[in-house]
Amino acid sequence: MTATMNPAAPHNLPIFITAPGGTDVLMVVTAVFLVLAVLAVGLLFLRLHTLPERIAHRGHKLQFEIVAVLGLLALFTHMHIFWVAGLLLALIDIPDFGGTFNRIAGSLEKIAGIPPGEGAGVALDETSAGLPVEEPTNRPAEVPPTVTPSRIPKERIHA
Template sequence: MSASNAHPMASGHVPAYLPGPDGSDPLFTFMAVTTILLILGIGALYLTLHAIPEKMAHTDNHTQFQVIGILALLALFTHNNLFWVAALLLAAFRMPDFLTPIQSIAASLEELKQRAKEE
């Protein structure tokens, strides 16, 4: 800004963030780039947080991996945190295996039944 264009009460020092005579606006450019980077960073963080239950289930080779993935996806699209908490709890704790002992008991009873028929 030249001295002839300046207001008579303006100081001689013009801050660098004000628009220059060539029309460039460094403060606007800085804030636009910062806003875009911040939005992308927050989006990446949000998606990373939503993937935590799936990553936990994948690393532990969880039997309910598909259910955990569906719950995490539902939480992402519906913004219902209850689905995400359910997926996290399901990924963190293994369900007890009730089926194997019951099948073993059934097999033993079948074998006892076959022995009783033979006698």
């Protein structure tokens, strides 16, 4: 049996019309394009979604972990406010108070005569006002003097 062309069909058929039993090239090209487009859009979404985390990581920010958690919350809850908060937090430079406080602590250790870095190991008593606690001895405790009205200045009584 010979395949004859229908007399109503045009003689010049477009390229995307295939013969019976042939491969539909247009459908294959469209399917490959669709798969690549979906992958590209997904990759773009994930790159945009991790933007705050990459900014915080690149800038060696102290709040990097907080930005990463906000990004995960935004991804799993679909609440964009977490992403916006993470982006703002990644763009803001939080001052490093640790370095300043370490310098203050080092100066106080030098004033107190404690070797540098040894001040954290000294136990403090709440009544000693920051002075190192001495080892207890076996002597009787001192009894504080009692305060009587005669020992209080008159200015403090009438105030």
